[in-house]
Amino acid sequence: MQIMITHGGLARTRVVSFSRMQLSLAIAALVLVLLLASGAVYHFIFLKAAREGWPIVSQLVKLVVHDEIAQRDRFMRENLDAMAVKVGEMQARMVKLEAMGDRVTGLAGVKPDDLKVMTAPAPAPAPGPAASGAFRATPGVGGPYVPLDHPTLDQLNLALQGLESQAEQRTDLLTFAESRLFETRLRALMVPNSRPIASDVIGSGFGFRTDPFTNRPALHTGLDFAADVGTTILAAAGGVVLSTDWHPQYGHLLEIDHGNGLVTRYAHTSAILVKAGDLVKRGQPVARVGTTGRSTGPHLHFEVVVDGVPQDPAKFLAAGPAPALPALAQRTLVPTPSGPLGTH
Template identity: 55%
Template sequence: MHFIITDASLARSRAIHLSGTKLVLALVGLSLVMMLLAAGLYHYVFLKGARERWPVVGALVRLVVADEFEQRDRFMRENLDAMARRLGDMQAKMLQLEALRDRVSGLAGINPNDLKVAGSGRGGALVEGHAMSMQELQKTLDDLEKLTGEHQDLLTVMESRLIDQRLKTMMLPTQHPVNGPLGSPFGWRIDPFNGHSALHTGLDFQAVVGTPIQAAAGGVVVAAEVHHEYGNMIEIDHGNNLITRYAHASKLLVKKGDLVRRGQNIALVGTTGRSTGPHLHFEVLVQGVPQDPMKFLNAGRNAAPAAVAALATDVAAPRAVH
């Protein structure tokens, strides 16, 4: 681009050539000057006018400020309404959690009325159609946080109770120790060797030699030996003064001190010791007193929590042979 500048007094002219780059730089410089002038004008007219309360400028500034406050208030109100709706959803879920807590407490054997906490079942402070203030919203959040902590503590207690019940169930001999039909039951019978009446202190399961014998519950092997009457015999301690005995085995698969789990193969059926044929003689002893193993096996077959709990109580305080 060419510019020609003519000086009339000197009768001279001067040509100026601007390339594309120089022209762009000139426009940028001109734009910066205009921006600075505009900023200076704004500072002088609006800020100075607002401070000195010029009539027209003051009214304009008040309109601008009022519009900004209105937009900010509308933004905050929309966010408060959104948070209030989310709080309503949280409170609905909290009520569902309370119902679930009552059902789980029943499974844990805990009276739900004993687990009621402050604020339970109130539903919260939200009212449909009521615009909440920031203070009301914060108070509701604090109440929910407190209620959530209380429910967490209660659920932790119930979880511990359920785990304890599960462990007790796993330590009760409720699984059949061998796959075979029942022969002689627990109780008084005629002894097959001397023909006299005698107490049969266990159950006899008929099975062929070599049939696996399984642990009726988890525990620790306290005896794996040859007995003059029981033959190859295993005793497992399940805790709480409860021991199971497996007799007349042909082969022992565990040794004293082994930790066994429910259903683990511990021996093979045989006819060793005082035996008239291949079978498993299975006993349950509580504090050294023989108990009828069938009540344990029936509890395992029914899988009823109440029956297992009653059985655990009975194990904790046996009174007589039954």
């Protein structure tokens, strides 16, 4: 780019040449100068006019600033209203979750006394600087969420904090109920209420009878299932193998510990398929029918013992999937016989 400069009093013309780079730099410098000038004018004139209340300029500045503030407030109000709707939906869901938690805890058998600590209000610091370390309990609050027409940010923060606290409490409550349900299911699996052998033929039941060897009245401490030698014997419940020893009257005797002082015995077996210390589950093959020990023929002598006292196995087998063990034990306790541990 070339610029020709002429003057009437001069005989020659001066020519000034600019490259593209020089022209770009000149334009950039001009723009920068204009920006600095406009900033200086705004800072020293408009802001000063707004502060000192100049007649015309201050009103223009106030209109611009007021419009910007109104737009920002409108944007924030729309966002706060949307957040309030979401908070209302979350609290409605929390109410449903609370009702579901109450039903689940009822099914789990959780007592109201167990929930007093969980549902009690959290301790809050007592007011005043001299009350460090002292706490006072705040009264409980609750109820459905009714959103305000124009909630503030502080109100939304308080609502969100309350939702977070309720969610943590509901989570703890459901976890507690889950543990109770698992405990109930585990106890059901540990109670011998399934038949140890696939046979409906009962030789002798629990109670007094005439002993086949002495022909005298004696207590039969178990339930006899008639079956052929070699018939598979199943664990009546899950537990740990207590012993697999030989007994002069029981013959090959298997004992399984089910916890809470409850033990099952499988006597007169021809073979034992597990060893002491093994963990067995309900329905697992553990032995085979035989006629060892004090026995008149092939059968399984099945016993249930609670705290060392023989019980009627028929009551356990007929009690269903999860009988109440303490109450059942109290109803079926009988005196320990003075004679030998078992007959046949």
